[in-house]
Amino acid sequence: MNEERRTIVRVVGVTKSFTMGKVEVMALKGVDLEIFEGEYISIMGPSGSGKSTLFNMIGGLDKPTEGKVFIDEVDISQLDAYELAWLRNRKIGYIFQTFNLIPVMSALENVTLPMTFAGMNADDAQDKGIELLKLVGLGERFQHKPLELSGGQQQRVAVARSLANDPAIILADEPTGNLDLSTGEEIIELMQMLSEERGVTIISATHDYKMLNVSDRVIWVRDGVVDRVERREELDISVGGIGEKLTGTKRNGSPEPTGERG
Amino acid sequence: MTKQAAGAGKSKGRIDRLITLSFAKSVEISFKSLQVRFFRSMITVSSLVLAVSFLAFVLVNLDVAGGLLVHGGRDAATALSAAGYDVDLADGAVSMSAKERWIVILSLLVCTVGIVNAQLMSVTERFSEIGVMKCLGALDSMILRLFLLEAAMQGLLGASIGAVLGGLISLLTGAVRFGLAAWADLPWAGMLGSVGMATLAGCLLSLLGVLYPALVAARMEPINAIRAEH
Numbered sequence: 001m002n003e004e005r006r007t008i009v010r011v012v013g014v015t016k017s018f019t020m021g022k023v024e025v026m027a028l029k030g031v032d033l034e035i036f037e038g039e040y041i042s043i044m045g046p047s048g049s050g051k052s053t054l055f056n057m058i059g060g061l062d063k064p065t066e067g068k069v070f071i072d073e074v075d076i077s078q079l080d081a082y083e084l085a086w087l088r089n090r091k092i093g094y095i096f097q098t099f100n101l102i103p104v105m106s107a108l109e110n111v112t113l114p115m116t117f118a119g120m121n122a123d124d125a126q127d128k129g130i131e132l133l134k135l136v137g138l139g140e141r142f143q144h145k146p147l148e149l150s151g152g153q154q155q156r157v158a159v160a161r162s163l164a165n166d167p168a169i170i171l172a173d174e175p176t177g178n179l180d181l182s183t184g185e186e187i188i189e190l191m192q193m194l195s196e197e198r199g200v201t202i203i204s205a206t207h208d209y210k211m212l213n214v215s216d217r218v219i220w221v222r223d224g225v226v227d228r229v230e231r232r233e234e235l236d237i238s239v240g241g242i243g244e245k246l247t248g249t250k251r252n253g254s255p256e257p258t259g260e261r262g
Numbered sequence: 263m264t265k266q267a268a269g270a271g272k273s274k275g276r277i278d279r280l281i282t283l284s285f286a287k288s289v290e291i292s293f294k295s296l297q298v299r300f301f302r303s304m305i306t307v308s309s310l311v312l313a314v315s316f317l318a319f320v321l322v323n324l325d326v327a328g329g330l331l332v333h334g335g336r337d338a339a340t341a342l343s344a345a346g347y348d349v350d351l352a353d354g355a356v357s358m359s360a361k362e363r364w365i366v367i368l369s370l371l372v373c374t375v376g377i378v379n380a381q382l383m384s385v386t387e388r389f390s391e392i393g394v395m396k397c398l399g400a401l402d403s404m405i406l407r408l409f410l411l412e413a414a415m416q417g418l419l420g421a422s423i424g425a426v427l428g429g430l431i432s433l434l435t436g437a438v439r440f441g442l443a444a445w446a447d448l449p450w451a452g453m454l455g456s457v458g459m460a461t462l463a464g465c466l467l468s469l470l471g472v473l474y475p476a477l478v479a480a481r482m483e484p485i486n487a488i489r490a491e492h
Binding site for chain 2: 056061062081082085086088089090094096098100101102103104105113114116117118119161164
């Protein structure tokens with residue numbers, strides 16, 4: 001695992017402060033990170049730890065107050081609106097907690113929309129969309145509207161959509177947060193399969209401890225800094241410690257159900 | 263920690279500028295959005311119908327009166343004056359009274375405010391949808407175009423129904439008040455012009471009303487747009 005690998009995301013000295021009313025809040029207090037191509041990364045941390053902020057920075061959805069974020073060695077703060085749109089369209093696939101499919105479009109149209117933006121012709125997009133929906137196990141439901149699908153199925157459509165333009169990175173923001181235990185597991189398996197078979201880099205912000213087993217590395221964020229980074233091997237050894245981390249999370253007032261509370 | 267620009271050679275400095283959304287596809291998406299929110303769209307459309315039909319009614323009334331004046335001479339002039347028109351016999355023209363003009367302007371204003379209100383609501387409701395589109399690579403101009411297209415379709419529908427309705431009502435009242443002479447003397451080209459002008463005004467109002475909400479929507483940062491829902 002230690003051989004030279006290509007860095008796909010590099011975060012250098014990133015800080016982010018928000019002004020809430022008259023108070024300045026430092027959400028991130030200086031984060032350095034390096035993520036390699038093909039890795040499965042989980043960003044873990046209690047609510048309010050700066051986890052989501054870090055995640056949004058990596059995805060080019062938010063700009064750092066100080067510091068830089070490089071994707072594929074390109075400093076994304078230097079990009080104009082057009083290039084940023086290109087980045088979001090081709091380089092990054094997004095999966096959201098609330099699925100966020102476009103309700104007026106069928107599953108297939110949702111999947112082909114990014115391809116349309118990318119200038120692919122309608123027939124090719126159609127074929128590729130059906131192929132992707134088959135890949136996520138929804139081959140015969142492509143005509144359905146999002147509201148006619150279950151939560152798990154909607155998230156599968158979202159996974160297929162995130163793959164539309166063969167992105168290098170998939171960013172998943174709490175992808176299992178709105179799903180029950182078994183459906184969540186299915187989505188995690190699906191993402192693991194993508195990471196292994198397609199070599200996609202997966203970065204996921206999560207509260208879900210089911211994610212730990214499939215992650216190559218886990219980045220623990222606490223109080224706006226990276227608390228520690230653990231590789232999977234280390235995680236297996238410290239499995240007994242997970243419960244402790246869980247209670248640590250709880251104490252900081254995380255309202256999200258983890259699904260494995262027992 | 264950071265190996266300074268180890269892969270700088272592979273740097274993707276040049277990025278293809280290729281994000282598109284064809285016009286046909288834009289129309290399709292806007293049309294579907296309207297279909298899904300049929301009831302809401304119809305409310306917006308109906309406010310346009312009312313305002314534009316009033317405008318068309320007033321304009322066609324003037325045409326009817328003008329026609330009568332040209333053919334009826336002095337008798338018609340007194341009849342028209344009695345009916346409340348400002349008649350200028352020397353010019354052979356009938357003009358709107360100041361009061362009438364103000365009512366028309368007010369009705370159009372109220373209508374525009376109504377449209378802004380309805381469109382703001384429709385945009386707010388779709389913040390997360392807009393955010394997703396932007397995450398998928400949509401440009402500000404595409405979002406703007408989608409909303410403008412929606413407004414144009416609503417405008418065209420509402421304004422044309424309103425203009426035809428207003429014109430018909432005006433013709434009927436004309437016939438009731440002045441007899442069939444009102445129709446016989448009518449300058450048809452002028453009347454069609456009035457109806458056309460009312461339609462055009464309605465479309466412009468609809469576009470004007472959606473401009474601000476659409477700009478707000480298009481300029482949103484995707485992350486704020488998505489967060490707005492939670």
